[in-house]
Amino acid sequence: xxxxxxxxxxxxxxxxxxxxxxxxxxxxxxxxxxxxxxxxxxxxxxxxxxxxxxxxxxxxxxxxxxxxxxxxxxxxxxxxxxxxxxxxxxxxxxxxxxxxxxxxxxxxxxxxxxxxxxxxxxxxxxxxxxxxxxxxxxxxxxxxxxxxxxxxxxxxxxxxxxxxxxxxxxxxxxxxxxxxxxxxxxxxxxxxxxxxxxxxxxxxxxxxxxxxxxxxxxxxxxxxxxxxxxxxxxxxxxxxxxxxxxxxxxxxxxxxxxxxxxxxxxxxxxxxxxxxxxxxxxxxxxxxxxxxxxxxxxxxxxxxxxxxxxxxxxxxxxxxxxxxxxxx
Amino acid sequence: xxxxxxxxxxxxxxxxxxxxxxxxxxxxxxxxxxxxxxxxxxxxxxxxxxxxxxxxxxxxxxxxxxxxxxxxxxxxxxxxxxxxxxxxxxxxxxxxxxxxxxxxxxxxxxxxxxxxxxxxxxxxxxxxxxxxxxxxxxxxxxxxxxxxxxxxxxxxxxxxxxxxxxxxxxxxxxxxxxxxxxxxxxxxxxxxxxxxxxxxxxxxxxxxxxxxxxxxxxxxxxxxxxxxxxxxxxxxxxxxxxxxxxxxxxxxxxxxxxxxxxxxxxxxxxxxxxxxxxxxxxxxxxxxxxxxxxxxxxxxxxxxxxxxx
Amino acid sequence: xxxxxxxxxxxxxxxxxxxxxxxxxxxxxxxxxxxxxxxxxxxxxxxxxxxxxxxxxxxxxxxxxxxxxxxxxxxxxxxxxxxxxxxxxxxxxxxxxxxxxxxxxxxxxxxxxxxxxxxxxxxxxxxxxxxxxxxxxxxxxxxxxxxxxxxxxxxxxxxxxxxxxxxxxxxxxxxxxxxxxxxxxxxxxxxxxxxxxxxxxxxxxxxxxxxxxxxxxxxxxxxxxxxxxxxxxxxxxxxxxxxxxxxxxxxxxxxxxxxxxxxxxxxxxxxxxxxxxxxxxxxxxxxxxxxxx
Numbered sequence: 019x020x021x022x023x024x025x026x027x028x029x030x031x032x033x034x035x036x037x038x039x040x041x042x043x044x045x046x047x048x049x050x051x052x053x054x055x056x057x058x059x060x061x062x063x064x065x066x067x068x069x070x071x072x073x074x075x076x077x078x079x080x081x082x083x084x085x086x087x088x089x090x091x092x093x094x095x096x097x098x099x100x101x102x103x104x105x106x107x108x109x110x111x112x113x114x115x116x117x118x119x120x121x122x123x124x125x126x127x128x129x130x131x132x133x134x135x136x137x138x139x140x141x142x143x144x145x146x147x148x149x150x151x152x153x154x155x156x157x158x159x160x161x162x163x164x165x166x167x168x169x170x171x172x173x174x175x176x177x178x179x180x181x182x183x184x185x186x187x188x189x190x191x192x193x194x195x196x197x198x199x200x201x202x203x204x205x206x207x208x209x210x211x212x213x214x215x216x217x218x219x220x221x222x223x224x225x226x227x228x229x230x231x232x233x234x235x236x237x238x239x240x241x242x243x244x245x246x247x248x249x250x251x252x253x254x255x256x257x258x259x260x261x262x263x264x265x266x267x268x269x270x271x272x273x274x275x276x277x278x279x280x281x282x283x284x285x286x287x288x289x290x291x292x293x294x295x296x297x298x299x300x301x302x303x304x305x306x307x308x309x310x311x312x313x314x315x316x317x318x319x320x321x322x323x324x325x326x327x328x329x330x331x332x333x334x335x336x337x338x339x340x341x342x343x344x345x346x
Numbered sequence: 347x348x349x350x351x352x353x354x355x356x357x358x359x360x361x362x363x364x365x366x367x368x369x370x371x372x373x374x375x376x377x378x379x380x381x382x383x384x385x386x387x388x389x390x391x392x393x394x395x396x397x398x399x400x401x402x403x404x405x406x407x408x409x410x411x412x413x414x415x416x417x418x419x420x421x422x423x424x425x426x427x428x429x430x431x432x433x434x435x436x437x438x439x440x441x442x443x444x445x446x447x448x449x450x451x452x453x454x455x456x457x458x459x460x461x462x463x464x465x466x467x468x469x470x471x472x473x474x475x476x477x478x479x480x481x482x483x484x485x486x487x488x489x490x491x492x493x494x495x496x497x498x499x500x501x502x503x504x505x506x507x508x509x510x511x512x513x514x515x516x517x518x519x520x521x522x523x524x525x526x527x528x529x530x531x532x533x534x535x536x537x538x539x540x541x542x543x544x545x546x547x548x549x550x551x552x553x554x555x556x557x558x559x560x561x562x563x564x565x566x567x568x569x570x571x572x573x574x575x576x577x578x579x580x581x582x583x584x585x586x587x588x589x590x591x592x593x594x595x596x597x598x599x600x601x602x603x604x605x606x607x608x609x610x611x612x613x614x615x616x617x618x619x620x621x622x623x624x625x626x627x628x629x630x631x632x633x634x635x636x637x638x639x640x641x642x643x644x645x646x647x648x649x650x651x652x653x654x655x
Numbered sequence: 656x657x658x659x660x661x662x663x664x665x666x667x668x669x670x671x672x673x674x675x676x677x678x679x680x681x682x683x684x685x686x687x688x689x690x691x692x693x694x695x696x697x698x699x700x701x702x703x704x705x706x707x708x709x710x711x712x713x714x715x716x717x718x719x720x721x722x723x724x725x726x727x728x729x730x731x732x733x734x735x736x737x738x739x740x741x742x743x744x745x746x747x748x749x750x751x752x753x754x755x756x757x758x759x760x761x762x763x764x765x766x767x768x769x770x771x772x773x774x775x776x777x778x779x780x781x782x783x784x785x786x787x788x789x790x791x792x793x794x795x796x797x798x799x800x801x802x803x804x805x806x807x808x809x810x811x812x813x814x815x816x817x818x819x820x821x822x823x824x825x826x827x828x829x830x831x832x833x834x835x836x837x838x839x840x841x842x843x844x845x846x847x848x849x850x851x852x853x854x855x856x857x858x859x860x861x862x863x864x865x866x867x868x869x870x871x872x873x874x875x876x877x878x879x880x881x882x883x884x885x886x887x888x889x890x891x892x893x894x895x896x897x898x899x900x901x902x903x904x905x906x907x908x909x910x911x912x913x914x915x916x917x918x919x920x921x922x923x924x925x926x927x928x929x930x931x932x933x934x935x936x937x938x939x940x941x942x943x944x945x946x947x948x
Contacts, residue, residue, distance in 0.1 A: 073556075073557055075553060075556055075557060077548075100562075103559075104559040104560070104561065105559060106559070107556070107557055107558065107559035108557065108558040108559035108560075109559060112557070113557045115550055115553065115554060115557075117550055120549060120550040120551060121550045121551055121553075121554045122551055122554065123551040123554070123555070123569050123572075123573070124551070124573065124647075124648070124649060125572050125573055125576075125646070125647060125648055126569075126572075127648075131554075134555075134558060134560065135558045135559075138558055138559050138560060139559065168648040168649070170648070170649045181554070184554070184558065360784070361784075361787055361788050361791050362791070364784070364785070364787075364788030365788055365791055365792055368788060368789070368792075369792075369800060372800060372801065372804040373800075373803075373804055375804070376803075376804045376805075376806075377806075481685075484685075484929060484932055484933065484936070485925070485929060487928075487932055488876070488880075488925050488926075488928035488929035488932050489925055489928075490880055490883055490884065490887075490900075490903075490921065490924050490925065490928070491884070492883075492884060492887045492900075492903060492904075493903060493917070493920075493921030493924060493925065496903070496907060496910060496917050496921065497917075497918075497921070499910065500910055500914050500917070504910065504911050504914075587793040588793060588794075588795075590793060590796075591793035591794070591795040591796040591799075592795065594795065594796065594799065594888070595795075595884050595887065595888065598888055599907075609799070610888050613799065613803045613888075613890065614889065621800065621803050625792065625796060625797075625799075625800045628792070628793065628796055629791050629792045629793075629796075632791060632792070632793060633791050636791075
């Protein structure tokens with residue numbers, strides 16, 4: 019398979035006063051060309067850190083990529099010089115950030131912020147760049163007349179549209195969207211998602227969509243990776259993951275999603291809390307919260323195993339049961 | 347925008363009236379008879395009485411205050427110096443250019459040194475440069491201007507004989523007083539730039555700029571700096587007021603013939619119209635500077651500009 | 656997950672806030688350096704009679720203008736007075752001025768600010784406009800004007816320096832009262848029938864302590880600096896009483912031949928201010944760990 023992105027054994031730590039935060043710990047992930055991957059996990063699972071790692075934008079200090087490889091278009095991004103990375107950022111890989119309220123420079127008009135991206139990666143004059151910026155604004159559904167406005171003159175949803183316009187301005191191969199709708203009102207969320215879906219088609223870019231909302235994933239993505247405590251615990255195409263999740267954590271997540279057709283008094287929740295990233299549990303990081311955990315789980319860190327073609331999970335116990343056709 | 351400026355100027359009026367009232371009251375109730383001060387101890391009682399009548403010193407307090415304000419507004423007359431007998435306004439206007447020059451030089455020095463130091467300190471947080479700059483800034487902040495002035499004189503004028511120890515007529519003579527006066531402001535500007543910059547470089551929009559593939563020098567120099575300087579501009583306005591009053595001490599150390607020295611001499615010789623006029627004059631200048639800073643602020647921060655429309 | 660999300664999670668620990676602040680403060684070498692100097696100064700101020708080798712005002716015309724020696728560690732001045740002894744007694748004056756002036760400013764400004772912030776409306780408007788008037792006169796200048804009017808003395812110096820700092824405290828207190836007042840626990844207290852005074856004393860003041868403590872520490876520094884400046888131009892403590900600013904002023908005319916007379920008093924002022932500033936900065940970081948990263 020032609021993999022556009024192949025992350026191998028990526029480990030990212032933050033050194034803070036109270037110790038080392040194991041934000042990403044031996045993460046493996048692949049993304050094919052033209053695919054869109056939903057990257058799901060609770061707050062603190064290491065999703066944003068992974069994304070920033072791909073961009074090589076981990077704030078250092080305190081963050082540091084300790085080991086691993088990020089192969090993008092056949093080349094390891096971790097071997098690139100800063101100058102080479104700058105060419106890749108924006109042009110090949112673009113990112114949409116979580117909070118549109120703070121992601122735009124408050125003292126710069128939006129056309130200039132889009133044009134900046136264009137001027138950096140395309141050989142155009144300043145006025146051409148500004149004209150293209152106006153085109154981009156129209157593309158994301160903002161009237162051209164507003165291009166000389168400052169960010170504070172836009173609403174949250176509009177700002178996110180501007181952020182999307184910046185990200186797509188240079189036609190990137192890979193778009194990383196970090197919870198692009200979390201900070202928005204529910205009604206606006208749908209519009210922005212619709213826009214992203216449409217533009218993804220139009221630009222035929224691959225996409226990593228970071229979210230904690232399984233509903234959004236169902237709507238937009240082809241593949242899903244579930245992240246827990248710095249690692250991917252389950253990876254599959256959307257259909258097989260949604261129809262039969264394997265890892266206990268994934269199943270817990272699905273159980274906690276309310277079902278409109280069902281009338282329940284109480285939603286089941288996963289007991290316990292996310293582990294402290296400074297002191298990750300030994301073995302499988304999920305074992306303290308897992309109802310099926312055995313002594314073995316506390317000792318050996320489980321590797322990803324293929325349960326059915328293209329469906330991987332990091333729980334040997336469950337994979338075995340699944341392959342034996344037992345109920346999970 | 348024009349409307350805003352006008353409104354700000356109108357708002358200034360009650361504040362300045364308030365300042366005038368405070369200063370007038372303060373000195374009105376000061377022990378000692380102004381007539382006696384002007385005419386001297388040998389004056390006859392009749393002469394004193396005549397003077398009091400003529401100058402309206404027997405009028406009720408509020409009438410006197412009203413007259414003072416009226417004369418100040420209508421004729422720019424804020425009294426006559428007891429000691430030199432010349433109009434206070436005239437004396438102040440002769441001295442003011444020196445004070446303004448001194449403060450402006452100090453401000454420029456503070457900006458030229460403080461902002462770059464603050465930026466580098468912030469970018470290289472916890473580096474040796476940062477540590478040393480911060481310690482020096484703290485020392486500068488704690489350095490009494492009158493002591494620093496004396497040290498500079500001792501070193502550069504007495505020991506090395508490079509620069510004159512007093513006066514303000516040549517460029518060489520301006521160096522020591524300006525540097526002495528600037529020390530505290532340099533420290534303030536450095537610290538403020540650093541902390542403002544530290545806050546800004548962690549902002550999401552800086553990450554956005556980096557994610558565009560922008561060069562670090564432009565990320566810092568354009569995106570971060572413009573945002574980080576907004577609070578620094580406010581500080582500079584406030585610092586200018588500090589400089590104007592710091593000039594009082596600096597001028598008396600370096601014998602600069604500015605408003606500060608005029609006032610110190612006036613205080614020593616109990617020349618109250620002069621003191622009153624001097625305080626009022628500096629307060630007016632300070633208020634105008636702050637107004638200008640607010641306008642500049644509106645210019646560099648579009649969020650505020652929008653609010654004004 | 657970004658660093659912003661992780662770190663507060665880790666900072667949260669289960670200790671009493673006071674112990675927490677003190678632990679953080681103890682970690683800052685500069686703040687500890689400041690605290691040590693302040694302890695030394697307070698010690699000097701309290702036990703000046705016991706530790707100073709000579710009388711601070713007794714003239715000794717046989718030993719004028721002596722440079723530092725075994726008998727007079729920091730030398731003598733134009734009247735043969737021992738500079739070290741004068742500095743030790745001077746600490747008493749400076750600290751007294753610093754703390755009392757800040758006390759005056761804090762009580763007056765704090766009350767005005769609390770009332771202003773708590774009741775808002777017309778009263779707030781009047782108080783804050785008066786503060787605006789005072790703020791439009793630079794602080795040193797205001798102090799000079801007040802001393803000039805009242806006449807130079809220790810008491811007037813403290814009053815002048817204190818009053819000139821009132822608006823600063825009024826603003827800070829008002830600001831924190833305003834932000835706290837709108838919080839839910841104040842609503843809850845009011846709903847439970849607490850009186851205004853009780854709410855101010857029990858809830859608002861304790862919760863606005865952090866910025867006030869920091870400002871007061873830094874305020875003592877600037878009060879001492881202001882007072883020394885006023886004494887330097889002859890508006891403060893009158894001779895022969897030992898005061899650092901006045902000593903500087905006295906030594907100034909002999910600077911060409913006897914620089915030690917200006918060197919040590921200036922150093923004393925600077926070290927004191929430096930110590931207080933370090934402590935104030937350390938306190939600010941310790942009280943508000945979010946600011947320090």
